[in-house]
Amino acid sequence: MGRDFNMVFAGFGGQGVLFAGKVVVESALFEDRELSWMPSYGPEMRGGTANCSVCISDEPIGSPLVLEPNVLFAMNQPSYDKFIGSVVPGAVVLADSVLCPNVKDVEGVSTFTAPFSQLAEENGLKGLANVVMVGKLWKETHFCEEETLFKAIEACVPPKKAHLLEPNKKALRLGMSL
Amino acid sequence: MAENKKVLMKGNEALAEAAIRSGCRFFFGYPITPQTELAAYMAKRMPKIGGTYLQAESEVAAINMVYGASAAGARAMTSSSSPGISLKSEGVSYIAGADLPAVIINVMRGGPGLGSIQPSQSDYWQATKALGHGDYQMIVYAPSTVQEMADCMYRAFDVADQYRTPVMILADGMLGQMMEPVILPEPKEVKDAADKPWAATGTGLAREHNIVTSLYLDPAELERYNIARYERYEVIKANEQRFEAYQTEDAEIVLVAFGASSRIARSAVMKARAAGIKAGMIRPITLWPFPVDGLRETLKTAKAYLSVEMNMGQMIEDVRLALRDEAPVEFYGRTGGIIPTPVEVFGKIKEMAAALDGATAKEAE
Numbered sequence: 001m002g003r004d005f006n007m008v009f010a011g012f013g014g015q016g017v018l019f020a021g022k023v024v025v026e027s028a029l030f031e032d033r034e035l036s037w038m039p040s041y042g043p044e045m046r047g048g049t050a051n052c053s054v055c056i057s058d059e060p061i062g063s064p065l066v067l068e069p070n071v072l073f074a075m076n077q078p079s080y081d082k083f084i085g086s087v088v089p090g091a092v093v094l095a096d097s098v099l100c101p102n103v104k105d106v107e108g109v110s111t112f113t114a115p116f117s118q119l120a121e122e123n124g125l126k127g128l129a130n131v132v133m134v135g136k137l138w139k140e141t142h143f144c145e146e147e148t149l150f151k152a153i154e155a156c157v158p159p160k161k162a163h164l165l166e167p168n169k170k171a172l173r174l175g176m177s178l
Numbered sequence: 179m180a181e182n183k184k185v186l187m188k189g190n191e192a193l194a195e196a197a198i199r200s201g202c203r204f205f206f207g208y209p210i211t212p213q214t215e216l217a218a219y220m221a222k223r224m225p226k227i228g229g230t231y232l233q234a235e236s237e238v239a240a241i242n243m244v245y246g247a248s249a250a251g252a253r254a255m256t257s258s259s260s261p262g263i264s265l266k267s268e269g270v271s272y273i274a275g276a277d278l279p280a281v282i283i284n285v286m287r288g289g290p291g292l293g294s295i296q297p298s299q300s301d302y303w304q305a306t307k308a309l310g311h312g313d314y315q316m317i318v319y320a321p322s323t324v325q326e327m328a329d330c331m332y333r334a335f336d337v338a339d340q341y342r343t344p345v346m347i348l349a350d351g352m353l354g355q356m357m358e359p360v361i362l363p364e365p366k367e368v369k370d371a372a373d374k375p376w377a378a379t380g381t382g383l384a385r386e387h388n389i390v391t392s393l394y395l396d397p398a399e400l401e402r403y404n405i406a407r408y409e410r411y412e413v414i415k416a417n418e419q420r421f422e423a424y425q426t427e428d429a430e431i432v433l434v435a436f437g438a439s440s441r442i443a444r445s446a447v448m449k450a451r452a453a454g455i456k457a458g459m460i461r462p463i464t465l466w467p468f469p470v471d472g473l474r475e476t477l478k479t480a481k482a483y484l485s486v487e488m489n490m491g492q493m494i495e496d497v498r499l500a501l502r503d504e505a506p507v508e509f510y511g512r513t514g515g516i517i518p519t520p521v522e523v524f525g526k527i528k529e530m531a532a533a534l535d536g537a538t539a540k541e542a543e
Contacts, residue, residue, distance in 0.1 A: 022186075022357070025186060025357065026186060029184060029186055029359050032184075035358065035359065036356055036357070036358050037186070037356060037357040037358075038352065038355060038356040038357075039355055039356075041211065041212055041295070041351070041355050042294075042295060042296050042515075060444075061358075061441075062441050062442065062444045062445030062448065062520060063441050063442045063445045063517070063519070063520055064352065064356050064358075064441065065352070065517055065519075067519055067521075
């Protein structure tokens, strides 16, 4: 995989897909790369699903809306179904096998599924399946240096929720081990 | 310096923070998607820095609070999105008529009517021609990145004070909602009314009182004020045109696009260049004054123009006026909150390039 990323993060509202995208762009910021993060804020969000477009490049970002992703990060079935048709050859697709059981084999696309939400829960990381998936995404794409990723998670966990920093780091490491 | 550090911010938040750093201490608003983060940011920050955040009972009330604060010499602003801006139009006209500085932000959404909440540029005409009744214009900035949101906002109050005119920042849902790295400008000293000899500040009769009004019952007097204002507009036109020229040195097909649509147009130009088509882009940063001079520069190499907008075709009229129809101008746009894709725009460029090639071949025959 090259150094230009056009990613779509999608799932139910509350699963933390916008946060997952934020961790990824924060890491790009630490490495002084060009980036954009754009959330859906329209009627689909109010209907319970959420997604965001993330672009990382060494060139200035044109359109921040990702229509042809080379990374799809799907936390539920409707999101996978909505975006799988738009991924480009060579793309990396991540899906939670518990919430997104119907995953097809797309030629030229590397698909990684695991019961991320279940694994998170079993490891005392309930609600951090999104961060576990970011760890797995890092393992499969190396979108930044390893230490940058941990700096990014530190920057993204707000001071008020400092007690969640260690669990977030643990979730990253769990994802990186899968 | 720590201040020069890049931070990640939403466009709406960058507008708010840059406004505070440019000395704004009075914000009057009313919530509406997709600009709400701006008001929310102000609500959090203003009380901590001795400023005023007030959620008014309506958009009409909010703009009239801006009118009042500005008349008293304060740096005051409001923000809204398309339908809310329409409600403010009467107040903006009064502010212009009273020759007051103020900043109005429009984070556009689809229209007309309540429309949609998705990004749009369908208020171009409203912003540049007639936000309200009467003989007036206002300076309109059209940023295209989160950094430029901060930069335009940081400049807006200075320009508004300098020319005593309302200034609009015309953004849209895409720019307001997205996050990008931004280097925030250094905080400016808050200018007080002392620098504004016209302000109604209350002096306890130490001097003759200032009157701030837009009402002149004597037509000759009103005409004098209007003519004086239009003389200022000529200075603005001469000094304040801003634009970016992208790959235009040898461009045969020049795209003209602002704000969000210019980002899509830029991607389309890259695709065209990769396919060997000499395309470029003029990106107006001020929509009024329209960068006529910068656009006309491109006539040296351009054979055709393409106005790319998120509406049914509004800026294209200014493009044609600027070019005086010395070259053909075509249009590509999507409306209702649909964001055009670089592929669609590239398709249109290819079509135009093929037509130009055909014309050249015919000439050669």
